[in-house]
Amino acid sequence: MANTEIISSLLTRQDTWRGRNLRLPRRTLGTGHNSLDLLLQGGWPTAALTELLPRRLGIGELSLLLPIVKEQSSSNQLCLWLDPPYQPYAPRLAAAGIALDRLLIVRSKNPTEWLWVAEQSIRNGALLLAWSGEQHLRYTDLRKLQLAAADSSRAAFLFSSIKTLTDPSPAALRLELDSQSVNQLQLTVRKLRGKAPGDRLELNLDHNSTQRIALNQLPTGQHHAYGSISASGSGN
Amino acid sequence: MASSSKRQEIWLYLQFPLLSLETLLPQLTPEQQSKPIAVIGHQKNVQQVLCCNSQASAWGVGKQLSLSTALALCPELLTLSRRAEQEQERLQQLALLAYSFSPEVIIHKELGLWLEISGCDRLFKGYDALLCELQNKLQQQGITAVNGLAENPLAARLLCKPSFQTHLPSSQQIQQSLQGTALYKLETSRKQQQSFKQLGLTSLADLLALPRSALSERFDAELMATIQQLNNQRPFTATRFQPPSSFYDLIHNPQGIFNKESLLFPMKTLLQRLCQYMIARQCHCLEMHWRFEPLIGESKQMSIRLSSSQNSWSMLLNLSRLQLERQELPRSIEQIILYADQFIEAPAGMFNLDLFGEQTDNRSSSDLIDSLNARLGAEALFQPVLKQENLPEQAGTLGLANQQTTTATQIDVSYGKQTPQPLWLLDKPVPVQIRNQQLYWHRPLKLISGPQRLCGNWWQNEQQRDYYLACDSKGARYWLFREAMDRRWFVHGLFA
Numbered sequence: 042m043a044n045t046e047i048i049s050s051l052l053t054r055q056d057t058w059r060g061r062n063l064r065l066p067r068r069t070l071g072t073g074h075n076s077l078d079l080l081l082q083g084g085w086p087t088a089a090l091t092e093l094l095p096r097r098l099g100i101g102e103l104s105l106l107l108p109i110v111k112e113q114s115s116s117n118q119l120c121l122w123l124d125p126p127y128q129p130y131a132p133r134l135a136a137a138g139i140a141l142d143r144l145l146i147v148r149s150k151n152p153t154e155w156l157w158v159a160e161q162s163i164r165n166g167a168l169l170l171a172w173s174g175e176q177h178l179r180y181t182d183l184r185k186l187q188l189a190a191a192d193s194s195r196a197a198f199l200f201s202s203i204k205t206l207t208d209p210s211p212a213a214l215r216l217e218l219d220s221q222s223v224n225q226l227q228l229t230v231r232k233l234r235g236k237a238p239g240d241r242l243e244l245n246l247d248h249n250s251t252q253r254i255a256l257n258q259l260p261t262g263q264h265h266a267y268g269s270i271s272a273s274g275s276g277n
Numbered sequence: 278m279a280s281s282s283k284r285q286e287i288w289l290y291l292q293f294p295l296l297s298l299e300t301l302l303p304q305l306t307p308e309q310q311s312k313p314i315a316v317i318g319h320q321k322n323v324q325q326v327l328c329c330n331s332q333a334s335a336w337g338v339g340k341q342l343s344l345s346t347a348l349a350l351c352p353e354l355l356t357l358s359r360r361a362e363q364e365q366e367r368l369q370q371l372a373l374l375a376y377s378f379s380p381e382v383i384i385h386k387e388l389g390l391w392l393e394i395s396g397c398d399r400l401f402k403g404y405d406a407l408l409c410e411l412q413n414k415l416q417q418q419g420i421t422a423v424n425g426l427a428e429n430p431l432a433a434r435l436l437c438k439p440s441f442q443t444h445l446p447s448s449q450q451i452q453q454s455l456q457g458t459a460l461y462k463l464e465t466s467r468k469q470q471q472s473f474k475q476l477g478l479t480s481l482a483d484l485l486a487l488p489r490s491a492l493s494e495r496f497d498a499e500l501m502a503t504i505q506q507l508n509n510q511r512p513f514t515a516t517r518f519q520p521p522s523s524f525y526d527l528i529h530n531p532q533g534i535f536n537k538e539s540l541l542f543p544m545k546t547l548l549q550r551l552c553q554y555m556i557a558r559q560c561h562c563l564e565m566h567w568r569f570e571p572l573i574g575e576s577k578q579m580s581i582r583l584s585s586s587q588n589s590w591s592m593l594l595n596l597s598r599l600q601l602e603r604q605e606l607p608r609s610i611e612q613i614i615l616y617a618d619q620f621i622e623a624p625a626g627m628f629n630l631d632l633f634g635e636q637t638d639n640r641s642s643s644d645l646i647d648s649l650n651a652r653l654g655a656e657a658l659f660q661p662v663l664k665q666e667n668l669p670e671q672a673g674t675l676g677l678a679n680q681q682t683t684t685a686t687q688i689d690v691s692y693g694k695q696t697p698q699p700l701w702l703l704d705k706p707v708p709v710q711i712r713n714q715q716l717y718w719h720r721p722l723k724l725i726s727g728p729q730r731l732c733g734n735w736w737q738n739e740q741q742r743d744y745y746l747a748c749d750s751k752g753a754r755y756w757l758f759r760e761a762m763d764r765r766w767f768v769h770g771l772f773a
Contacts, residue, residue: 099753103700103773119642127701130770131661131673136698145678146659147649154653165645220752223725 056191056234070196073108080230080242081214085109088194089213090187094203094231098126100220101246106170106198107137113168114143121162122146123171124155152176156185159197163189169197173205180209187211206231286509287395287404287426287445290433291375291411293368295421296388298328300367301357302419304531313351317344318359327359364388370526370550371420372518376557378411382518383430391430391515404445412441427451430513431506435462435481455507456482465500472496481507523618524554533572533609537601540569540610544597547615548590560620567597568614571607579604582655583647592644599651646678668733668740669702669769696729697746699756699770706767709757716757718768720749724757731758744769 051057069083078084085091095102113120120143122129131141145167149155155176162169163186178201190197199212206217215231226244230236293299297316305314313333315326324344336351348354365386372390375382378401381393394407401407408424415422425437426445435458436451446454458481460473472495478484484492485504493501505511528543544567555562563583570576581596649658658678666672709718716722727745741761748754756770 097751097753098701099755099771099773100751101754101772107700119645121645125701127703127771127773128673128675129661130669130699130702131663132669133673133698133700134661135663141661141663144661145646145649146661146675147653148657148659149653150657157652158649161648162645165642165648167642167645222752223748223754225752 068194070109070112072105074244076242077105077228077244080228080240081233082236085196085198086213086234087196088191089234090183090190090197090199090211091214091216092183092199092201092210092212093216093218094201094206095218096203097220100218101224101226102200102218104246105218105226105244107139109196110144110168110170111138114140117143119162119167120144121158121167121169123158123162123169124149124174125170125172126174152178156182159186159199160189163195163197164193166193166195168195170200171198172200173202175202178205180211184211187213285395286393286428288428288430288433289379289392289394289408290385290425290427290430290437291371291390291392291415292423292425292434292437293371293388293420294423295328295330296367297359297364298330298357299420300363301360304529306532309355312353312355313338314355314357315347316359317356329354369521371415371418373520373550373554373557374414374418375411376518376520377553378407383513383515384518385434389434391433391513405443408441408443408445412443427455429506429509430515431503435507456480456485460484463500463503465503466497469496469500520554520558523616524551525614525616526550527612527614529612531611533611534613535609537606540601540606540613541594541598543613544615545590545594547613548593548597551593551615551617552590555620555623558620559623561623562593562617563619563621565593565615565617568612568616569606569610570612570614571609572611574607577604577606581647581651592647596647596651599648602652603654666733667731668742669731671733673702697726697756697772699754700773701771703769703771706758706769709766709768711766716747716766718749718755720751720753722747722749722755722757725754727757728759730761746772 068087069078069081070085070087072078072081072084093102093105110120115138117140120139122144125146129144129146134144135141147158147162149158155171155173156178159169159171183199186197186199201210203217210232212232214233217229217231219227219229221227224246226246228242228244230240231238297318298314301316302310302314311332313330313336315329315333315338317324318327319325326338326340326342326344326347328340329338329347333347333351333354336354338347338351338354342350344356348356368384368388368390372382372384375390375392379392379394379397383391385391394404397407398404401410412422422441423437423439424441425433425435426442427433427436428448428451432451432455436454460478460481460483461470463481473479473484476495492504502511506513526547528547530543534540534543551562551565561583565581565583567579567581568576569579579597579600581593581600583596646658655677659675660678662674662676664672664674707718709716709722711717712721716724724745724747728743729745730741730743732739732741742758743761744756744758746754747757754772755768756772757766758769759766
């Protein structure tokens with residue numbers, strides 16, 4: 042008798058995967074890139090922790106999340122960046138249409154504080170972008186964040202070091218980010234609930250900056266009072 | 278009630294017979310509180326019992342006994358001397374409590390309050406429910422109260438019963454009991470009382486039965502005014518109570534508090550009083566200050582700023598607790614003070630009627646900011662600030678989150694859409710080496726677009742920089758610049 046009770050209680054859980062349906066009914070947030078939505082079966086999972094593991098900094102790992110940050114700020118909700126590795130550059134964020142007053146940057150002093158802030162922000166409905174930096178997060182810590190995200194039905198993003206790729210993680214989605222050439226972001230799904238890992242996607246981060254700006258086409262704005270000077274001997 | 282066109286007033290008089298004792302009780306230990314206690318006051322150079330608790334009455338101690346008699350009756354009587362200022366402060370607090378029941382509250386110096394409660398019944402679903410609620414609230418505060426109800430303030434005071442009535446008597450009942458009231462209860466001169474006796478008048482009915490013209494001949498104008506008031510012919514002109522413009526309250530604990538956990542209970546009490554005050558004034562608090570005073574040594578201050586309006590004591594307690602964790606407190610705390618003087622009017626929509634509940638989201642984000650502030654301190658929270666400057670390190674900075682700098686001037690950001698700008702800015706530009714005639718930072722770099730010239734600081738040491746977009750062989754993109762003067766290269770940002 043007891044066994045059937047356990048089974049029926051398990052079946053009522055939303056996250057129990059049954060062989061019949063190959064896909065869980067999940068709620069997702071659009072990533073802003075159609076091909077990525079397709080890869081992630083709809084978009085970024087809400088009510089779950091997403092772990093992003095960039096191989097290097099500067100390959101476009103944060104640009105990937107700008108659409109969702111913009112959406113959050115336009116709906117007047119708080120977006121909290123916990124321990125970003127560098128200073129976010131305000132003009133770039135403003136140009137991307139993000140309301141700066143809805144952005145909060147928090148610097149923690151120790152791992153306990155880091156974890157507390159992360160959990161509080163998820164539970165209070167803010168969009169969390171956290172950078173774990175050099176600190177080593179235990180599985181239980183990550184599980185806390187995952188549970189907080191599940192409880193509050195919020196998406197939460199964690200940038201972890203690539204060194205933790207082999208460690209187990211409770212995150213619903215783990216994405217490895219790499220790049221071989223400029224503006225080509227290579228995404229590899231390392232873990233996604235309801236899907237086998239290993240899928241790969243080349244994402245073209247379509248920036249104006251990919252085109253080389255000819256010198257005579259440079260905007261002659263206020264910054265160019267002195268006119269443009271050719272970049273001689275610059276090594277390209 | 279009377280069916281006159283003018284609304285019939287209903288006055289409630291609250292009397293606090295044990296207030297002198299009850300203001301002093303919280304400062305005693307539970308062990309002391311269970312003993313027979315009496316409060317002693319001076320009256321005509323004689324020390325008299327003003328009021329005593331039930332344990333003392335069981336020994337036969339009663340009001341107006343002299344101190345020596347009381348001690349003779351009950352040798353283990355604990356005597357406290359009266360603190361008139363503390364009593365009046367407590368009375369003010371009770372007036373604030375009463376203010377949440379009726380907008381018209383009058384303080385009676387002799388430890389009583391008048392409330393005009395007509396028209397307040399709908400909020401509480403009936404007068405009886407209002408009286409029950411009031412009784413509950415007073416009991417929660419540890420206050421013994423008795424009351425009287427009538428159509429005018431004076432009659433309400435005269436009809437004060439020895440217990441708390443929770444039922445509104447009818448107009449007839451009020452008139453009847455008023456008629457039967459003994460005349461010695463009237464506040465009149467001794468001479469007047471004597472003439473009552475000489476005339477053989479004992480109750481109010483006897484007095485009122487006399488013709489009015491005869492009364493004015495026999496008695497002074499004061500009594501006539503009293504009679505007019507009793508007959509609702511003269512308005513009651515005492516000043517109405519208004520809540521003060523700032524909140525200041527303290528809890529005194531002579532035993533001393535030695536750890537943070539036990540601080541929370543008195544803090545909770547103070548915050549509940551603050552919330553009561555804010556509800557009465559219909560305002561929200563912007564900043565509150567705690568002060569913890571030890572017996573010896575320096576007191577400790579702690580201020581809590583609130584980013585948005587907060588009105589629930591549990592939330593305020595939570596924030597105070599978070600900040601308290603970071604504080605070094607004196608070893609033993611004797612007095613806790615809560616002070617607040619910055620308030621804003623409560624927003625009109627205090628009740629969340631929004632169908633889609635967007636307001637709750639906003640609330641929780643300000644709750645989050647407040648709790649982060651309390652736990653980490655304001656110096657850990659930042660916000661990107663945009664400025665109309667040319668040099669990147671001046672155009673985009675991080676400011677403390679609480680300063681709420683509302684830059685009214687619209688800053689043109691369209692320029693950033695045309696030219697590449699990085700997401701990360703390095704705190705300081707990092708010099709780039711040149712190896713084999715190639716720029717080198719971690720890996721060899723290649724320039725892919727640029728330059729874009731940015732100039733700044735022309736008034737002090739002029740800087741001219743040519744910004745380039747560079748990438749390394751692995752696809753990471755950087756924002757480089759070369760100083761126009763000395764032709765050195767720096768990395769200034771990352772295109773994350």
